[in-house]
Amino acid sequence: MSDDSQRPIVVKKIKKGGHGHHGGAWKIAYADFVTAMMAFFLLMWLLGSVSKGNLKGISDYFSNPLKVANSGGEGAGDATSLIKGGGNDITKQAGQVNKGSPAAEEAARDKRRLSDLKKKFEALMDDKAQTNSKLSQYKSQLKLDMVAEGLRIQIVDEQNRPMFKSGSSDLEPYARDILNEIGKLLNDVPNDLSVSGHTDATPFGGGQNGYSNWELSSDRANAARRQMIAGGGMDGKKVLRVNGFSDEVPIDKGNIYNPVNRRISIVVLNKDAEQDIRDQVGSPPPDTAASAPAAKS
Structure with missing residues (x-):
């Protein structure tokens, strides 16, 4: 047997303590x-x-x-x-650069121009001293108001004083005088026009087969356009649209046979309305059309 006393003695020391250092x-x-x-x-x-x-x-x-x-x-x-x-307060609006866009400035000028035109019409209609003004003589048949498309001028019939001969697009003499005065005034503004004719609900009783209030209202609108050009000296290119509405848009909805429903409506178009009409028919603005090369035949 081997002598156990000669075996080497191994001593294991286990260190106990806190966790090691993790650093920073x-x-x-x-x-x-x-x-x-x-x-x-x-x-x-x-x-x-x-x-x-x-x-x-x-x-x-x-x-x-x-x-x-x-x-x-x-x-x-x-x-x-x-x-x-700039400034100390970032919510402060004063002192900031705020330049309006050209389109916004043009729209503002257009609105002022139509407003001034309305005042000019009203002044001529109210001034009794101007005996030569046809507008003052027939004030009761003229209606002015601002609509979404611009300034609307309506010439309405009265019971004993219609604008046109019955069932016809022939203008009465006094209606020619009114349209001449309107044509002169409208020629002073650059805006284009829309002219529309309206009838009452009385069915059209004569004429060719198929001729109705639709054709009559359109013919009357076109007759008004021709009179403003021929008698008022208005530039013919100012008229952008001519419509006939028959009896579909009466003023007096309670009495569709009321003479006041027979009327000519002239709208001095603002630039947005003018562009909308051109967009509807696919027509370019006047300056674009003028610069386009002519088509070769």
């Missing part, structure tokens, strides 16, 4: 997190403070930075930018 890496991660949160809230505050124009400019920059840089570097934001206004 967690502090760096936490600092990065706090910085990112601060940047996020700052971004949210800035986005909530700028105008829609600036937001559009920022969006355009990130979508196509090269295009924005080549166009001047200020982005596509509008002139209402809070940045351009």
Whole structure:
């Protein structure tokens, strides 16, 4: 047997104590997190403070930075930018650059022009001293109002004083005088016109087969157009549309046979209404049509 006393003695020592040292890496991660949160809230505050124009400019920059840089570097934001206004209070509107668009300025001028024209008509209708003014003599048959398309001038019939001969598009002498005066005034404004004819609900009793109030109202509108040109000296190209509505749009809906429903309606069109009419028929604006090359035959 071997001598156990000669075996080597191995002593295992187990150290007990706290966790090992982790270093400062967690502090760096936490600092990065706090910085990112601060940047996020700052971004949210800035986005909530700028105008829609600036937001559009920022969006355009990130979508196509090269295009924005080549166009001047200020982005596509509008002139209402809070940045351009400056000042201590970013919500303050005073001092900001706010240039209206050409279209908005033209619309404002157009509205003022039609309003001034309405006042001019009313002055001529009210001035009893102007004995030569046909408008003042027949004031009761003239109605003016502003509608969505522009300034509407309506010449209505009276029981004992119709504008046209019965069942005809032949104008009575006094109606010619009124249309001559209107044509002279309308020639002074650059706006185009829409002319429409209306009848009452009395069925058309004579004439050719198929001729009805539809044809009669259209013929009367066209007769009014011709009179303003021939007697009033109005430029014929100012008339953009001629319509006949028969008895479909009465003034007195309670009595569709009322003479007041027989009328000629002349609308001095604003620019939006004029463009809408051109768009409906696919016609380009006058300047575009004039510049287009002539078609070869």
